[in-house]
């Protein structure tokens with residue numbers, strides 16, 4: 001029978017706390033940047049210009065159809081060889097995760113926009129609004145309501161995806177856990193605590209998503 | 221460049237969707253303050269003509285002038301930019317069969333949207349204008365409710381106020397009473413009647429033949445993408461010259 005000993009971890013509490021903060025900050029930045037990417041790519045998907053549609057299609061498929069871990073390694077180790085631009089591990093992590101998340105957000109955003117009745121767009125145009133104003137004032141405010149639950153779901157996945165950046169030695173929760181595990185020879189306790197921390201942060205978030213999905217269903 | 225005394229001039233207008241020719245060669249001149257009823261069988265191109273007039277459909281060929289604003293289409297012309305199209309559309313207010321009110325805005329905000337977002341009018345000024353127009357269509361007490369709470373007739377009156385808020389040169393109506401319960405039709409027609417009496421230039425696509433006869437100055441009968449007959453409303457409806465017009469109208473007389 002294994003002899004659990006969590007006391008050993010007490011001296012690592014600040015390290016794990018810092019790791020948790022890094023993970024949360026990382027998630028926050030990749031969600032914001034990813035949404036921005038997703039909005040641009042999602043709008044490009046329904047653009048009048050075939051070129052923009054093609055570029056965004058290529059971007060979305062490229063990031064959706066390759067493993068995130070491979071993308072992370074490629075951006076950190078391969079891209080500098082190609083471009084000569086060195087990136088810190090954090091920069092590479094934020095860049096890759098934002099682009100990866102953006103490719104999924106883009107589909108959600110495009111899907112939300114096309115469900116809005118064509119008559120709304122026509123009514124806006126008929127008033128004399130430019131297409132960009134119609135999008136911002138009339139289509140997006142209506143579409144966002146339906147986009148929120150899937151966007152939140154995707155962001156929860158992104159929170160978990162940040163754990164992959166430990167391979168680039170970004171000091172996130174998992175990376176700090178790994179160093180604690182190596183030093184203490186107590187991987188069972190360490191990784192159990194790490195899992196619990198992820199769980200404790202995400203459970204309330206998934207509850208919020210559930211609630212917002214329900215609110216959306218009831219509002220129709 | 222008000223070449224002649226017409227408010228609207230449409231010449232040699234053509235439009236096809238793929239192989240389907242919808243407008244063959246439309247020529248129409250409309251005097252200021254005239255009320256035109258556009259009638260014709262389903263699929264004859266009435267909606268397409270109306271939508272061409274505010275560029276929701278871009279014509280293949282021909283030209284359109286509304287007030288001082290003119291566009292040419294077809295060979296040797298470049299497609300007007302999004303900004304130019306938006307400016308042109310301000311001259312023509314459009315009212316749709318299915319209202320197309322903005323559900324995320326109150327009635328007042330719906331009416332303010334054009335002036336605020338297309339003309340950059342200050343909000344306070346736009347609100348005053350919007351209330352004035354809501355009073356005109358008899359809905360000032362509904363200013364702060366959302367469109368979902370209105371009846372079809374009320375929605376359509378808001379849609380008319382929303383279009384009027386842009387102070388257009390001409391109002392375009394596309395079967396605006398077709399989606400309404402019969403008892404709600406008259407409140408919308410009465411608003412349109414008032415507008416006509418005020419001297420607004422109007423083009424009305426309608427199946428309400430009695431209304432067309434009463435309110436319109438000119439009736440234009442379309443079939444298969446061409447104007448078959450046009451003339452003073454009573455003349456065209458009571459004593460049509462063309463066989464096509466006669467058989468179309470017979471369908472209505474026997475029904476009512």
Ligand SMILES: Nc1ncnc2c1ncn2[C@@H]1O[C@H](COP(=O)(O)OP(=O)(O)OP(=O)(O)O)[C@@H](O)[C@H]1O
Nearest residue numbers: 237240242260261262263264265266267268269395
């Ligand atoms: N965007 C489009 N793409 C392809 N075909 C179209 C399009 N818009 C209209 N059409 C076709 O053009 C023809 C004329 O349509 P239009 O809506 O102008 O007729 P209408 O006279 O308004 O008929 P109704 O009385 O039924 O409203 C129809 O056959 C229609 O299917």
Ligand SMILES: [Mg+2]
Nearest residue numbers: 266267268395
């Ligand atoms: Mg029609």
